[in-house]
Every structure is written in C-alpha cells, then in structure tokens.
Amino acid sequence: MQLYHHPFSMDSQKVRLALEERGIDYTSFHVNPITGKNMDSLFFRMNTSAKLPVLQNGAHIIYDTVEIIQYIEQIAIVSSGGGEISSGEVVAWIKKIQEWNPKYFTLSHIPDKHRHFVSKFTRRVAIARMAEYPDLASAYHCKLRKEYETQDNLRNPEVLRRSGEYLVSLLDEVETKLGETPFLVGQEFSMADVFLVPVLARLELLNLQDEYIHSRPNIAKYWEMVQQRPSYNKVVGKYFNGWRRYKTLFKTWYCLRVRSMLRRY
Numbered sequence: 001m002q003l004y005h006h007p008f009s010m011d012s013q014k015v016r017l018a019l020e021e022r023g024i025d026y027t028s029f030h031v032n033p034i035t036g037k038n039m040d041s042l043f044f045r046m047n048t049s050a051k052l053p054v055l056q057n058g059a060h061i062i063y064d065t066v067e068i069i070q071y072i073e074q075i076a077i078v079s080s081g082g083g084e085i086s087s088g089e090v091v092a093w094i095k096k097i098q099e100w101n102p103k104y105f106t107l108s109h110i111p112d113k114h115r116h117f118v119s120k121f122t123r124r125v126a127i128a129r130m131a132e133y134p135d136l137a138s139a140y141h142c143k144l145r146k147e148y149e150t151q152d153n154l155r156n157p158e159v160l161r162r163s164g165e166y167l168v169s170l171l172d173e174v175e176t177k178l179g180e181t182p183f184l185v186g187q188e189f190s191m192a193d194v195f196l197v198p199v200l201a202r203l204e205l206l207n208l209q210d211e212y213i214h215s216r217p218n219i220a221k222y223w224e225m226v227q228q229r230p231s232y233n234k235v236v237g238k239y240f241n242g243w244r245r246y247k248t249l250f251k252t253w254y255c256l257r258v259r260s261m262l263r264r265y
C-alpha cells in the first residue's frame with residue numbers, strides 16, 4: 001500500500017495517525033505541496049486535484065480522507081480478525097471536524113509577504129508544467145485558477161470570519177464533551193481523536209495555543225495526553241515539536257528560495 005502525503009498537510013496527518021494507531025504497514029511518499037511537488041507530472045497524472053493525501057492499494061486509489069480512513073478500518077478488521085467499525089457518534093464527530101476547512105484560517109495567519117511568495121511560486125510551477133505536458137495543460141490551468149481563487153477568497157473578510165467562527169464553536173463543543181469523557185468518544189482513543197489531533201497541532205504550529213487550547217482546560221489536558229502517544233510523535237512531533245518545527249519550515253523555505261532564484265520551477 002502506498003501513501004502519498006506530507007507532514008504539512010492536516011488530512012495527511014489524519015490518515016497517518018490512523019495507520020499508526022491501527023498498526024498498518026505502508027510505503028510512504030512525501031509530496032510537498034508548498035514546493036509544488038504535488039504538480040510533478042507522475043503524481044498529477046494520477047491525481048489532477050493535486051491534493052493530499054492519496055492512498056493506493058494496487059489498482060485501487062482513494063483520494064478522500066474520510067474514505068481512506070474507512071478503508072484503513074476495514075483492513076485493520078480483516079487483518080486482526082477482530083476490532084470494529086466506528087460507531088455513529090465517532091462518524092458524527094468526524095463529519096463535524098472535517099467540515100472545518102483549515103486552508104483560509106491557516107493562510108490568514110501567515111505574513112502576507114511569505115504567503116504571496118509561495119502563491120507566486122505555485123503559479124509559476126503550474127505554468128511551467130503546462131508547457132512541459134500539453135496533454136495535462138487544462139488540468140494545470142484549472143489548478144492555476146484555483147490558486148487565484150484562493151487568493152481572492154483570502155481578501156474576503158466574510159470567508160475568514162466564517163472559518164474562525166466555525167472553529168470556535170467546534171472547540172467549544174469539544175471542550176464540553178471532554179468534560180464528560182477522557183477522549184472525544186468514550187474511554188478509548190478513536191478515529192474521532194484521529195481527526196481532532198491535527199486541528200490542535202495546527203493551532204500550536206500557528207502559535208495560537210493560548211487563545212484556542214490553553215483557554216479551554218479540558219482541551220488543554222487532552223492535548224497534553226494525546227501528545228504522549230507514539231502515533232503523535234511519529235506523525236506530528238517528529239516534524240514540529242520544539243526546535244524541529246524550525247528545521248522543517250526552514251528546509252521548505254530554503255528549497256523555495258533557491259529554486260525561485262534559479263527559476264527552477
């Protein structure tokens with residue numbers, strides 16, 4: 001089984017947490033969307049949305065995060081001969097969390113000058129690939145249009161307001177629930193937690209933990225606890241804990257700067 005993913009991608013983190021928690025082996029391929037690797041022709045031909053993650057098992061390819069997780073659960077049940085599929089409550093939490101699109105919230109917390117630089121680089125990559133692979137030109141063109149759309153939406157205060165409000169109401173609901181049970185659904189770490197942990201990790205990466213995590217005591221306690229899990233360390237901690245975040249971010253930033261200077265798109 002091959003997983004195309006990247007540590008920066010929250011949906012990739014969810015899938016990797018599920019694979020680690022269920023102890024399923026897979027071959028990992030890093031595809032960095034910030035350096036435009038998701039537009040490399042081999043990957044793009046398989047997945048013209050260029051979005052991550054993608055799970056491939058032989059001829060079976062899945063592009064949707066929730067569907068990938070359901071597939072992982074089925075594999076875990078078949079290979080262990082036991083276990084069970086997620087309950088209705090877990091599925092409801094997954095849906096609620098997945099309804100929050102972190103894109104605009106994240107981008108709006110990145111300084112304009114860095115954001116514009118990355119956006120320009122992404123557009124240049126799409127244009128370069130268009131010329132290189134004429135048979136994929138319309139798909140690359142679509143990707144280019146989406147990038148302009150993203151930048152337009154970021155100038156719309158209504159889009160940002162809605163995203164922020166949804167996040168706050170989601171966290172308030174999570175805070176109430178965690179006052180009743182140690183994990184989002186009951187006594188055990190479930191797939192609902194797999195979807196929640198990357199949201200908290202994103203808030204910490206953006207240095208927003210005081211406003212969103214520490215101000216909610218139940219979430220703060222939960223956050224401390226889930227960070228002790230080996231799956232967290234492998235998927236998130238290894239790249240973003242303490243000084244590691246600077247190494248991870250610097251590597252991507254350096255690669256972007258050099259390629260941009262040399263005009264290697």
Ligand SMILES: N[C@@H](CCC(=O)N[C@@H](CS)C(=O)NCC(=O)O)C(=O)O
Pocket residue numbers: 009010011012033038049050051052053063064065066
């Ligand atoms: N269809 C995917 C979308 C996942 C998605 O939005 N992925 C983001 C990262 S979390 C991505 O790949 N962005 C890069 C891009 O849009 O170029 C799903 O629902 O699982």
